[in-house]
Amino acid sequence: MAAQAVIFDLDGTILNTLPSLAESLNAVLLEHQLPTLKLESVKAIIGDGILKLIERALPPSKRQEGLAISLKADFKTQYSLRQFNQCSPYKGIINLLSALKARGLKLAVLSNKDQENVSVLIDRFFPKTFSLALGASPARPPKPSPEGALEIISSFKVNSSHVCYLGDGETDMLLASRLGFKALGAAWGYRAKENLIKNGAQAILEAPKELLNFLD
Numbered sequence: 001m002a003a004q005a006v007i008f009d010l011d012g013t014i015l016n017t018l019p020s021l022a023e024s025l026n027a028v029l030l031e032h033q034l035p036t037l038k039l040e041s042v043k044a045i046i047g048d049g050i051l052k053l054i055e056r057a058l059p060p061s062k063r064q065e066g067l068a069i070s071l072k073a074d075f076k077t078q079y080s081l082r083q084f085n086q087c088s089p090y091k092g093i094i095n096l097l098s099a100l101k102a103r104g105l106k107l108a109v110l111s112n113k114d115q116e117n118v119s120v121l122i123d124r125f126f127p128k129t130f131s132l133a134l135g136a137s138p139a140r141p142p143k144p145s146p147e148g149a150l151e152i153i154s155s156f157k158v159n160s161s162h163v164c165y166l167g168d169g170e171t172d173m174l175l176a177s178r179l180g181f182k183a184l185g186a187a188w189g190y191r192a193k194e195n196l197i198k199n200g201a202q203a204i205l206e207a208p209k210e211l212l213n214f215l216d
Helices: 018-031 039-043 050-057 067-082 093-102 115-125 147-156 170-179 193-198 208-214
Strands: 005-008 106-114 132-136 163-167 182-186 203-205
Touching (some): 018 067, 050 067, 106 147, 170 193, 182 193, 182 208, 193 203
Parallel strands (some): 106 132, 163 182, 182 203
16 A cells, blocks of 8 residues: 555664764763773664663662663753754665655654754754654653554554654654555665564665655
8 A cells, every 4th residue: 555654763774873872872872981882882772762771771789770770861861962962863764754755655754862952953953844853752662662653643644554753763663563654675774684674574675765666
């Protein structure tokens, strides 16, 4: 069935946020005399929200309950200072979004990043592009929970079979598969292709423009 809407993940899919996330995380770790992480190590633990990012960054001996929660406020402060650092849309994303809008498709972002950061980044890099841009909030469980995606398709008044979902994480593919979206994996993102396929990707895109092949 022809697509009527496209939902995008944010980090690792339309926007390269890895350097700014790594800088912010390491600033917090340094402040608390904890080992810092290399860029590739941070890349491997992104995707499930701030709290999970901090938990996974801690040494195993420091992963006791409560420490990650206590560091979250520090991370949010550091990230607010650095979120634009070396941050940019992936090559081909702006052209893809323009092509989708020209075709009249409804566009949304669904991220596990906190809502306030999602809003700031979308306003900075993709103004007037997406009808909805949803992030994590107390009222919205993170992906792969379906609440955010269901909110989007309800607002768009589209059936799940008319939705393409593009993401770079395991949680993205799980969510898309469970809801009956066309699950498309972004090969340029933060996860290996094999992980995306194992979690339900129906196709792996090597470049953003390839999404246009799945609209009809």
